[in-house]
Amino acid sequence: MILETIHVIDWKRTMQSPNCRITRRAVLIGAAQAGVAASVTSRYQPSLAAEPSASLPEYLVWDVHGHLNTPGETPAERIDNLLKFADRMGIERVIVFMGYPWAYDPSPEDVRRQNDQVLQALERSRGRAFGFAYLNPKHTEESLDEMDRCVRDGPMVGVKLWVAVRCHEKCLDPIVRHSARLKAPILQHTWYKITGNLPGESTAADLALLAARHPTASFIAAHAGGDWERGIRAIRSAANVTAEISGGDPTAGVVEMAVRELGAERVMYGSDFAGRSFASQLAKVLGANVPENAKRLILAGNIKRMLAPILATKGIRL
Amino acid sequence: MIVDVNVSLSRWPFRRLPCDELGRLIEKLGDCGVTEAWAGSFDGVFHKDIGSVNARLLDDCRRSRPGLLRPFGSVNPTLGGWREDLRRCHEDYHMPGIRLHPAYHGYRLDDPVFAELLTQAQRRGLIVQLVVRIEDPRMQHPLMRVPDVDTKPLPGLLTARPELRLVLLGALQSVRGQAITQLIRAGEVYFEISMLEGVGGISSLLGRVPGDRILFGSHCPFFILESATFKLQESELLRARANAITHQNARRLLKAPVVRQG
Numbered sequence: 001m002i003l004e005t006i007h008v009i010d011w012k013r014t015m016q017s018p019n020c021r022i023t024r025r026a027v028l029i030g031a032a033q034a035g036v037a038a039s040v041t042s043r044y045q046p047s048l049a050a051e052p053s054a055s056l057p058e059y060l061v062w063d064v065h066g067h068l069n070t071p072g073e074t075p076a077e078r079i080d081n082l083l084k085f086a087d088r089m090g091i092e093r094v095i096v097f098m099g100y101p102w103a104y105d106p107s108p109e110d111v112r113r114q115n116d117q118v119l120q121a122l123e124r125s126r127g128r129a130f131g132f133a134y135l136n137p138k139h140t141e142e143s144l145d146e147m148d149r150c151v152r153d154g155p156m157v158g159v160k161l162w163v164a165v166r167c168h169e170k171c172l173d174p175i176v177r178h179s180a181r182l183k184a185p186i187l188q189h190t191w192y193k194i195t196g197n198l199p200g201e202s203t204a205a206d207l208a209l210l211a212a213r214h215p216t217a218s219f220i221a222a223h224a225g226g227d228w229e230r231g232i233r234a235i236r237s238a239a240n241v242t243a244e245i246s247g248g249d250p251t252a253g254v255v256e257m258a259v260r261e262l263g264a265e266r267v268m269y270g271s272d273f274a275g276r277s278f279a280s281q282l283a284k285v286l287g288a289n290v291p292e293n294a295k296r297l298i299l300a301g302n303i304k305r306m307l308a309p310i311l312a313t314k315g316i317r318l
Numbered sequence: 319m320i321v322d323v324n325v326s327l328s329r330w331p332f333r334r335l336p337c338d339e340l341g342r343l344i345e346k347l348g349d350c351g352v353t354e355a356w357a358g359s360f361d362g363v364f365h366k367d368i369g370s371v372n373a374r375l376l377d378d379c380r381r382s383r384p385g386l387l388r389p390f391g392s393v394n395p396t397l398g399g400w401r402e403d404l405r406r407c408h409e410d411y412h413m414p415g416i417r418l419h420p421a422y423h424g425y426r427l428d429d430p431v432f433a434e435l436l437t438q439a440q441r442r443g444l445i446v447q448l449v450v451r452i453e454d455p456r457m458q459h460p461l462m463r464v465p466d467v468d469t470k471p472l473p474g475l476l477t478a479r480p481e482l483r484l485v486l487l488g489a490l491q492s493v494r495g496q497a498i499t500q501l502i503r504a505g506e507v508y509f510e511i512s513m514l515e516g517v518g519g520i521s522s523l524l525g526r527v528p529g530d531r532i533l534f535g536s537h538c539p540f541f542i543l544e545s546a547t548f549k550l551q552e553s554e555l556l557r558a559r560a561n562a563i564t565h566q567n568a569r570r571l572l573k574a575p576v577v578r579q580g
Binding site for chain 2 (some may be wrong): 273
């Protein structure tokens with residue numbers, strides 16, 4: 001019960017903190033001053049032995065997919081640890097969901113406990129982290145209550161669905177309708193595994209079916225379907241689904257295909273930290289052969305646009 | 319200055335890759351600050367005419383700026399005549415080492431022919447690159463499912479061959495924890511970072527692997543090269559440590575093998 005009170009904070013004030021933007025330039029200079037060495041040159045990563053060139057493009061980066069699975073006794077320690085690395089990579093904001101430990105089919109009590117952990121991390125982050133409410137759609141009433149607690153009345157700005165139930169099932173409909181009312185996007189884990197999916201693990205095609213039933217809701221296909229060459233194709237015709245590229249290996253060509261097939265406005269950067277590195281996932285975008293304006297949309301522009309309505313309802317200006 | 323120990327030429331059969339043409343690959347290497355790359359060939363994974371694969375690899379490496387691409391020829395010990403392929407790599411082509419693909423070539427590391435191959439490579443002073451994984455097994459073509467290499471027999475093989483220099487490519491998703499410790503203790507084994515994952519991955523790896531056994535590897539062009547270079551930035555590395563990983567360890571490895579005592 002103690003945890004329930006933790007999110008009763010002035011979250012509106014902390015989330016719109018005007019001084020939280022971290023520029024890559026500042027990060028790199030700071031790293032150089034700290035004596036960090038990496039004799040690598042690229043547009044994103046200049047030599048740290050000297051101050052970065054002023055002509056290098058600055059990228060605003062929001063990471064839309066992350067977890068608290070990193071060393072630390074408390075959620076506060078864990079988010080501190082994660083943000084330290086985010087700083088090194090020039091990432092301004094992160095979106096966090098699910099606490100620890102995980103379960104494939106969590107009880108309503110477990111879901112609530114994990115969301116409480118995320119709420120603690122959000123408070124600690126002083127506006128650097130947003131949260132999505134983790135739900136198990138098998139428990140419809142409890143899920144709706146949790147959305148009210150964490151999103152409508154709390155600081156969270158979206159919904160995360162994992163592998164408890166495949167997302168084309170009818171039991172998701174009340175959750176999606178409520179999300180649309182709250183203007184909260186739904187980030188759904190999707191993966192095509194040739195080795196076999198979990199019983200409740202959704203594919204990108206499952207998400208396309210759900211999205212077609214709810215054309216006014218906004219969906220994010222986490223991991224771009226895992227096997228992205230199949231996943232991107234599966235959501236091509238689903239205009240309210242955005243591909244999020246986290247979680248897979250940094251295989252060359254993923255962002256090029258996503259931009260070609262979906263348009264840059266329907267592609268988002270996420271890393272799936274801390275299991276994945278910021279580095280490998282950022283490289284998918286920054287190493288891709290796509291226009292600069294596409295990279296800017298993917299790295300932050302699209303998620304800012306998607307979250308703008310719900311942030312407005314909370315009185316938050318970025 | 320970066321020595322990338324895990325680069326491949328030619329084409330992956332299931333997907334066109336943005337840098338699967340030699341000119342594009344060389345351009346990418348330059349853009350990312352790679353001054354030297356140890357190159358194998360995707361053809362060496364799939365072709366049976368290994369002799370022509372290695373001859374083409376040598377030609378391609380010679381077409382690049384001198385010293386940029388170092389060829390590592392493929393040897394498939396399940397094919398008759400593999401000893402001649404090995405001899406050519408060493409005596410005719412003067413390659414510094416060879417690249418092995420046990421999972422794709424269909425043999426286990428407890429197969430006696432693998433032990434013989436290691437013995438001959440050691441005798442010739444060749445570096446052996448062993449590819450543990452190329453592609454996430456969850457995402458492979460349904461008609462081409464290839465498991466990771468089971469490395470359990472390696473410690474025993476290394477202990478018996480103290481002068482062998484072994485570089486594991488694409489190993490750090492499947493070789494973890496105690497298995498890494500056993501390999502490090504068993505012999506001259508090195509790991510590259512292309513498949514290293516997790517926030518602050520290199521910092522974490524340094525808790526398990528001595529800094530002089532970690533090499534820069536990108537798995538380019540299959541992977542995006544920047545993935546490896548950005549990892550150097552994500553972890554807080556002292557300059558000396560970063561230099562060791564990016565090039566000094568590889569340069570030392572290229573020199574004549576050190577005879578281990580005991």
